[in-house]
Amino acid sequence: MRSGLPVALPGMRIGLLGGSFDPAHEGHVNITEAALQRFRLDRVWWLVTPGNPLKAHGPAPLRERIARAQKLLVDPHVVVTDIEARLQTRMTADTISALKHLYPGVHFVWLMGSDNLVQFHHWDRWREIADMVPIGVLARPGTRLAARNAVAAQVLRRWRLPVEKAGLLADSPTPAWVQVNLPMSKLSSTALRRAKGERR
Numbered sequence: 001m002r003s004g005l006p007v008a009l010p011g012m013r014i015g016l017l018g019g020s021f022d023p024a025h026e027g028h029v030n031i032t033e034a035a036l037q038r039f040r041l042d043r044v045w046w047l048v049t050p051g052n053p054l055k056a057h058g059p060a061p062l063r064e065r066i067a068r069a070q071k072l073l074v075d076p077h078v079v080v081t082d083i084e085a086r087l088q089t090r091m092t093a094d095t096i097s098a099l100k101h102l103y104p105g106v107h108f109v110w111l112m113g114s115d116n117l118v119q120f121h122h123w124d125r126w127r128e129i130a131d132m133v134p135i136g137v138l139a140r141p142g143t144r145l146a147a148r149n150a151v152a153a154q155v156l157r158r159w160r161l162p163v164e165k166a167g168l169l170a171d172s173p174t175p176a177w178v179q180v181n182l183p184m185s186k187l188s189s190t191a192l193r194r195a196k197g198e199r200r
């Protein structure tokens with residue numbers, strides 16, 4: 001295993017929550033805890049991205065964002081990582097493909113808030129992502145309806161699991177996805193940056 005990468009054993013179910021985390025907030029913690037429970041995951045890795053390929057403005061320095069994320073987390077099942085910087089991947093399809101190669105036998109699940117499902121069809125090789133890993137979507141305020149009508153949700157509708165089967169997601173053949181509702185948090189990094197007067 002390359003140095004600096006987290007350890008995982010074959011058979012483990014690991015959720016990947018990619019994000020800018022600029023900054024990390026309780027909304028991230030909230031969906032992470034829900035994902036651990038609802039998708040019966042052993043771990044969630046926060047993949048703190050060097051920069052979202054679809055965002056024009058770069059985020060705060062990676063080290064600052066990681067330090068803040070680590071401070072916020074108390075659950076030992078959650079690991080904050082700079083995997084994308086280490087692997088030099090920016091596109092999620094490349095990150096997932098590299099992780100599957102580095103961790104054979106690990107059951108990865110891609111996690112995202114429902115706002116990201118609405119955008120998902122703009123991501124690079126998004127159909128390949130859906131073919132590589134099951135996807136767990138967590139409801140985010142104001143985007144549940146849009147997520148239901150999202151292009152990706154329509155194209156992948158045949159492979160949507162009923163919510164009662166969310167616990168089987170990590171072991172399901174791909175494509176497979178499910179959207180779960182949870183007590184929602186309105187927190188967002190944008191709101192936190194604005195409250196501090198930052199213009200990013």
Ligand SMILES: Nc1ncnc2c1ncn2[C@@H]1O[C@H](COP(=O)(O)OP(=O)(O)OP(=O)(O)O)[C@@H](O)[C@H]1O
Pocket residue numbers: 017018019020021022027028031111112113114115116138139140141185186187188189190191
């Ligand atoms: N309050 C929330 N409820 C549900 N999902 C969330 C929430 N906040 C963030 N997420 C999800 O967490 C992941 C990482 O989010 P990100 O780091 O972009 O935070 P953000 O608050 O969405 O930031 P920004 O406001 O800068 O877009 C994304 O999949 C996003 O959908």
Ligand SMILES: O=C(O)c1ccc[n+]([C@@H]2O[C@H](COP(=O)([O-])O)[C@@H](O)[C@H]2O)c1
Pocket residue numbers: 017018019020021047049051052053054055090091092093116122123124
């Ligand atoms: O690969 C892509 O084309 C792509 C496009 C947009 C977003 N993503 C990923 O989605 C995750 C959430 O991004 P963000 O900035 O909304 O936190 C993060 O891991 C990004 O790298 C990935």
